[in-house]
Amino acid sequence: MAENKGPEDRLGKQGTLNGADASGDDSLERRRRDLGAQLASRRSDAQAEAEDAKSRGATGYGQAMKLSSEFISGVVVGAVLGWVVDHFAGTSPWGLIVFLLLGFGAGVLNVLRSAGLVAESGLRASDAPPADKDRK
Numbered sequence: 857m858a859e860n861k862g863p864e865d866r867l868g869k870q871g872t873l874n875g876a877d878a879s880g881d882d883s884l885e886r887r888r889r890d891l892g893a894q895l896a897s898r899r900s901d902a903q904a905e906a907e908d909a910k911s912r913g914a915t916g917y918g919q920a921m922k923l924s925s926e927f928i929s930g931v932v933v934g935a936v937l938g939w940v941v942d943h944f945a946g947t948s949p950w951g952l953i954v955f956l957l958l959g960f961g962a963g964v965l966n967v968l969r970s971a972g973l974v975a976e977s978g979l980r981a982s983d984a985p986p987a988d989k990d991r992k
């Protein structure tokens with residue numbers, strides 16, 4: 857019958873495991889630690905990228921909701937104003953058609969401004985050129 861060999865029985869003549877030299881074991885242990893460190897750093901990088909993707913997805917969803925609500929609100933306001941003009945002026949359906957088209961244009965312009973593709977109209981107080989005090 858085979859008996860379970862203890863650590864002393866597995867050691868070779870030189871006192872190493874299965875006759876292998878100690879420097880090879882040290883090298884193997886060092887390589888194992890280096891590989892473990894590399895895997896840990898790559899895992900943390902992958903987790904950081906996954907978290908960034910989640911936050912970008914939520915940010916993208918919020919941006920899409922903002923843009924769509926600005927477009928829809930422009931069209932709805934135009935349609936309501938057109939209906940009110942038609943109701944009180946008796947110009948049905950021309951007021952609705954005209955103001956619906958104006959609302960569509962305003963909605964598109966709001967979306968483009970919100971997306972940063974078109975500059976805001978008008979000068980702000982901070983953008984205005986300084987007043988020339990020397991002029992009389």
